[in-house]
Amino acid sequence: MAQRWGLRGQSTLTLLLACLLALIPALLIGWQAVDEARRHFATRYAEQYTLLHMQEILAPVSRELALARRFADSVVTREWLDATDDVERRDRFFREAEGFRDQFSGDAYFVVDHDSGDYYYNDAEAPESRQPRYRLSPDDPEDAWYFDSIASNASYNINVNVDGKLGLAKVWLNVAIRDGDRALGMAGGGLDLSRFLDDFLRDRAPGLTPMIVDNRGAIQAHPDRDRLALNSATQRRLDGDVPRLQMLVDDAAQRQRLEDAMLEARRRPGTVLQLDLNLEGRPRTLTLGYLPELQWLFVSALDLESAPVFEGRWFWALLGALALVLTLLMAGVAYGIERLILGPLRRLQHSAQAIADGDYASHLPTERGDEIGELSRAFAHMAGQVERHTQELEATVRHRTRDLETTNAEMAAAQRQIDASLEYASIIQRAILPRHQLETHLAGHQAVLWRPRDQVGGDIYVFRATEAGYLMGVIDCAGHGVPGSLMTMLARAIVDHAILKVGADDPAAILNETDRQNRATLQRESLPASIATNMDMGLVWVERDAGRLTFAGAKMSLYASDGAHLEVHPGGKRALGQKRTMVHENHIMPLRRGWTYSLCSDGFLDQAGGEHGFGFGNRRFEAMLKRHADATLDDQIAAFEAELDAYRGDHAQRDDITLLCFRFDTPPDDGALAHASPT
Structure with a gap:
């Protein structure tokens, strides 16, 4: 017993010594933490104070400014200023102005006639x-506010000024009135300066000095009214004559930091910036926020020494009480933990480690009747449960593994079947494309870029050669993948039937007949609204002997370029199969030797890419056609494909892409027509 008491005393003494040794750095760290917390809360308080007062200032002044702009932009005001001698307009203006005066919180308005310089003012006092009331003169320094404001490009300004002629000190809201480049005058209202400053300083916090400055730093509101930059909107005043925030900073480097912070705040309206500097020789933390609607900066100067963030009288008492409580708790906890918990838990730990190593037969100390004994018995029961669940889990995992292997094998077989079906469909779709016929009849005079988005696609191109000429075109069916490929098979059959019915030399008739057959075959009323059956199509009939080309398109254009010029021949504005029908017409034009003609589906134009993921676009596409028009057709297709891939980058292909180009530098082989195919 004596030995255990000695060990307990030694442990307590050691713990006390450790606490004493840790006390000094703890106090230093704690004091630093308190100081940092004090600074943090003070700066956060200043930031929230700035944001709150920005909104409190913005709301009433913005309302007055919006009302002043409505007053200045009123048709009645403009009509009267345009003809001030008109009695009827004059009467109508003053009646409407009285209505605006009742809405201004200052119960006052003013208006200036630019041509005469007459200044009109009315308020509730008279x-x-x-x-x-008086006439403005460019030679009178007191009237400089008007002539400087009207000469600037600004539509309005807010000017804190004392009107010596009226004997009124107000925050004036000056809105310029112009008819194009001609100045008609100025109108607006005014907030009482004393009331504005009283509202501004109503809940001024200790240690915080709020200010309002304009873009140049001229002080518009300050607790010390002698610092106000009255009539700061007048550009004729020298910077040295205007009380500015920068003048309160003596150090040139800090003044530049303040200028930079003001510029940054104007660039980022709605945010609050902070910087530390000496203001009038004393360290201050400045918070700045910009009000773009008023073109004002709200500035709060925080004196950390004066800001009542923490109260020292209760801080030290609380610290002492906390130290006493911690000491008592330390002693009691040290004894209780060692006596009642740590010893028994060490024995429990040894048994638990044996179980963790897989020895479920390990005996736990279950002889105690207290909570430790209950914990030991519960742990022993848990160990038995874990052993049983482990065995059951291992059996379940083996069974589930076999099931997963079987399922994976079935999914792999299904995937192989799907891939084989798609490959077969792709072979069939490629087989209906007239690539061989194009090579046979127009070798060296045509080139095709056909790139479906998936293994099969919704784009195809067609070709038909007769003794009189050639019919070629591009068809873009709604959808892609398997649905799109099924539509291409149907489209090919319908187009072939239309050619047989109306002939190959009338592209517009083929489009109209295809549209009719498409509607008859795919009746919209029997299909869900989500199923699209429309087709974009462009067809060209080329008569090489006559040197003539006939084009008709449905939402597809024909492009022609010789490298120096580019012509775009648009097709009809509606696709085939759309709800509203249209009659397509032929466009006959000369077949120019050396010019490259192109038909393209919208998959090329809509392909996303570039820095912002925008579509390739018509302008970029047309510039590309013109840039490569002098190259061979195969080189053109290669260049188009390379340029599209470079623009696409990491973006996935969005739609099927088909581009058909042809050019006749020399007449095609006439003997090829002897083998003309119905394709």
Whole structure:
């Protein structure tokens, strides 16, 4: 017993010594943490104070500014300023102005006639007057605010000023009125300066100095009214004459930092910036936020020494009480843990380690009648349960593994069957493409880029050679993949039937007949609304002997270029099979030797790529055609494909792509027509 008491005393003494040794760095760290927390909360408080007051300033001033702009932009105001001698317009204006005056929170409005310089002002203090209060003069320094404002490009400005002629100190909302480049005058309202500053400083917090400055730093609102930059909107005043925020900073480097922060705040409206500098020789933390609607900066200068973030009188008492409580808890916890928990748990730990190693026969200390004993018995029961569940889980895993292997084998077989079916469908689709016929009849005069998005696609191209000429074209069916490929088979059959019925030399008739047969075959009322059956198609009939080309298109254009010029011949605005029908017409044009003619499905134009993932687009496509028009057709196709891949980058192919090009530098082999195919 004495030995155990000695060990307990030694452990307590050791723990006490460790706490004493840790006390000094703990106090230093704690004081640093308290100081950092104090600074953090103070700066966050200043930031929230700035954001809140920005909104409190923005709401009333924005309302007044919006009302002033409505007043200035009123048709009645503009009509009267355009003809101030018109009695009827004058009467209508003053009646409407009184309505605006009732809405202004300052119960006042003013208007300036630019041609005469007459200044009209009315407020609630006196009966309405329709006579000018005074006349503005460019030579009068007190009137410089108007002439500088009207000469600038700004549509409005907010000017804190004392009107010496009226004897009024207000925050003036000046809105310029122009008719194009001609100045008509100015109109607006005014907030009472004293009331505005009282509202601004109503809930001023200790240690915080709020200010409002304009873009140049001129102080518009400050607790010290002697610092206000009155009439700061007048550009004629020298910078040294205007009280500016920058003038409160003595250090040139800090002044430049302040200028940079003001510029950054204007670039990022809605955010609050912070910087530390000496303001009037004393360290301050400045928070800045920009109000773009008013073109004002709200600035809060925080004095960390004066900001009441923490109260010292309760801080030290709390720290002492906490130290005492921690000491008592330390002593009691050290004894109780060692006596009642740590010893028994070490024995339990040894048994648990044996179970973790797979020895489920290990005996646990279950002889105690307290919670440790209950924990030991529960642990022993859990060990038995774990042993049984482990055995059951191993059996289940073996069974599930066999099931998964069987399922995977079945899925692999199904996938192989699907892949084989798609490969077969792809072979069939490629077989109906007239690539061989094009090579036979127009070797060296044609080239094709055919790139389905999937293994099979919804784009095909057609060709028919007769003794009189050649019919060729591109068909873009709705959808891609397997549904698109089924539509191409149907489209091919319908187009072949249409050619047999109306002939190969009338592309517009072929389009109209194809549209009719498509509607008759695929009746929209029997199909779900989500199923699209429309087709884009472009057909060209080439008469080489006559030097003539006939084109008709349904939402597909024909492009022609010789490298120096580019012509775009648009097709009809509606696709075949759309809900609204249209009659397609032929466009007959000369067949120019050396010019490259191109038909393209919209998959090329809509392909996403570039930095922002936009489509390839008509402008880029037309420039590409013109740039490569002098190359051979095979080189053109290679260049088009390379340029498309470079633009696409990592983006997936969005749709099927078909591009058919042909050119007649020399007449094609006439003997080829003897073997003309019905393809």
